[in-house]
Amino acid sequence: MKLEIHINKKLPDFTIDVSVCCEAGKMQIITGPSGSGKTTIMRILAGLEKSDHGLIHFNGRVWEDTANNIFVPPQQREIGYVFQEYSLFPHLTVKENIAFAAKKPEIVEHYIHYFGVEHLAGRVPRQLSGGERQRVALAQALAREPQALLLDEPFSALDYITRMKLRKSLQGLKASVNIPIIHITHDIHEGLQMADSFLPLEKGRISYDWLPDNIRAELPGYPSQICSGRLSPVTEMPKPAKRLISPLSRLFCSFRTCST
Amino acid sequence: MDLQPLYLSAKLAFIATPILMLVVTPLAYFLVYFRFRGRVLLDSLLSLPLVLPPTVLGFYLLFAMGPKSPLGQAWQALFNGPLVFSFAGIVCAAMLHSLPYAAQPLKAAFAKIDARLLESSYVLGVSPVATFFKVVLPNSIGGLAAAAILAFAHTMGEFGVILMVGGSIPGETKVASIAVFELVESLRYQEAWKLSLALLAISYCVLLGVNFINNRERS
Numbered sequence: 001m002k003l004e005i006h007i008n009k010k011l012p013d014f015t016i017d018v019s020v021c022c023e024a025g026k027m028q029i030i031t032g033p034s035g036s037g038k039t040t041i042m043r044i045l046a047g048l049e050k051s052d053h054g055l056i057h058f059n060g061r062v063w064e065d066t067a068n069n070i071f072v073p074p075q076q077r078e079i080g081y082v083f084q085e086y087s088l089f090p091h092l093t094v095k096e097n098i099a100f101a102a103k104k105p106e107i108v109e110h111y112i113h114y115f116g117v118e119h120l121a122g123r124v125p126r127q128l129s130g131g132e133r134q135r136v137a138l139a140q141a142l143a144r145e146p147q148a149l150l151l152d153e154p155f156s157a158l159d160y161i162t163r164m165k166l167r168k169s170l171q172g173l174k175a176s177v178n179i180p181i182i183h184i185t186h187d188i189h190e191g192l193q194m195a196d197s198f199l200p201l202e203k204g205r206i207s208y209d210w211l212p213d214n215i216r217a218e219l220p221g222y223p224s225q226i227c228s229g230r231l232s233p234v235t236e237m238p239k240p241a242k243r244l245i246s247p248l249s250r251l252f253c254s255f256r257t258c259s260t
Numbered sequence: 261m262d263l264q265p266l267y268l269s270a271k272l273a274f275i276a277t278p279i280l281m282l283v284v285t286p287l288a289y290f291l292v293y294f295r296f297r298g299r300v301l302l303d304s305l306l307s308l309p310l311v312l313p314p315t316v317l318g319f320y321l322l323f324a325m326g327p328k329s330p331l332g333q334a335w336q337a338l339f340n341g342p343l344v345f346s347f348a349g350i351v352c353a354a355m356l357h358s359l360p361y362a363a364q365p366l367k368a369a370f371a372k373i374d375a376r377l378l379e380s381s382y383v384l385g386v387s388p389v390a391t392f393f394k395v396v397l398p399n400s401i402g403g404l405a406a407a408a409i410l411a412f413a414h415t416m417g418e419f420g421v422i423l424m425v426g427g428s429i430p431g432e433t434k435v436a437s438i439a440v441f442e443l444v445e446s447l448r449y450q451e452a453w454k455l456s457l458a459l460l461a462i463s464y465c466v467l468l469g470v471n472f473i474n475n476r477e478r479s
Contacts, residue, residue, distance in 0.1 A: 046383050047382075047383075048379050048382070048383070073382070074379075074382040074383045075382055075383075075385050075386065075387055076385075077383075078385065079383060080383075081380070081383040081384075083376060083379075083380065085376070087374075087376045087377060087379070087380040088380075089377060089380070089381075089395060089398075089399075090377075090399065091398040091399055100381075100384055100386075100394075101384035101385050101386060140384070141384075144384055144385060
């Protein structure tokens with residue numbers, strides 16, 4: 001099960017041009033300063049926005065192929081998406097929120113227990129703290145048994161202790177759900193701790209220049225991957241992808257680093 | 261006091277309001293959430309009854325629903341009777357005239373819903389139609405109630421459009437507001453007072469209801 005993404009989208013200040021891929025049971029971290037295009041990438045991946053030129057493959061299925069005018073709407077992508085800010089349904093209780101798109105009732109119970117929200121089951125979102133809401137949001141996203149999980153800075157508004165706890169829950173989940181997880185964070189340390197693959201982004205492109213020296217020093221020894229391949233040494237910066245998705249770049253993963 | 265006009269007004273409001281809500285709710289949703297060419301034109305057209313004199317609207321409707329119009333002829337063929345100067349005719353006219361009064365609070369309620377909730381529903385695999393029923397409507401209860409109450413109250417007090425389209429046929433189209441007008445014309449002030457007081461009480465209760473809902477929403 002592999003998610004492969006090649007996106008090109010023109011934004012007012014810069015153009016997003018990235019290729020990413022993530023395999024089942026792995027966590028691809030995308031990090032970068034605010035306004036570097038992280039959330040737009042995630043929204044394109046979820047089908048909430050379209051790319052200008054793009055190809056998104058999931059497990060052999062095409063989600064978006066601008067060249068052939070293919071676009072699968074978000075409802076049909078079978079993803080779990082946890083937003084940066086809370087997006088629980090305010091008129092539903094915690095249990096109803098988790099069950100909103102669940103296929104099986106036992107899954108709902110499983111995630112209620114896994115995230116320790118049994119005591120909150122009858123409450124509505126406005127009665128929850130920030131950490132509790134994000135736990136419920138994670139449970140909601142997973143209860144629909146997604147084929148891929150997208151996390152858009154879900155811990156950014158939480159305190160340190162809560163973030164640590166949620167990070168631990170997520171690490172534990174990674175192996176058990178065995179799906180590709182793409183996690184956006186602007187916290188580089190958080191990213192490094194959780195990543196199987198690490199993608200630093202600046203103005204829509206892969207760039208290591210903006211990373212602090214001490215972080216860059218950590219990277220070569222770190223088992224990071226770009227597109228499931230080994231991370232290139234810092235001195236060998238990844239070449240910027242062409243603006244238009246060429247047939248060659250569509251096979252980016254296969255030719256470049258996906259052969260692990 | 262003859263209660264028949266009051267009964268007829270209430271009957272008109274109870275029939276026109278639910279039908280209007282069924283029509284106006286998806287229409288308001290469509291106007292708020294879908295961007296299409298001519299949206300502003302359509303929105304302005306639907307809001308026309310807010311500013312158009314009721315007699316002018318009634319005049320146009322009289323011709324649009326008259327026996328020579330396609331609509332009037334179709335109605336005649338289907339129900340073997342005219343659409344104008346009938347109860348069904350004033351239901352149609354009242355609905356059209358009350359449409360913007362119901363649409364405005366609904367549009368405001370839909371626009372207030374956080375777009376992230378809709379996106380959240382879509383990525384959870386729920387279709388836009390199911391999202392409308394499972395997310396949009398439950399989070400617009402206040403707007404729906406305010407729209408229904410306003411439409412009901414507006415229909416209860418309808419005068420110009422009803423008079424033009426329905427005339428004043430006792431037991432058929434002579435609603436309370438027309439009865440008050442006729443009572444005053446014939447100098448029967450005491451009966452006019454009583455009927456007016458009844459309409460005043462109903463209108464006040466309705467506004468009280470709307471304000472109660474608004475306050476509850478705010479808190």
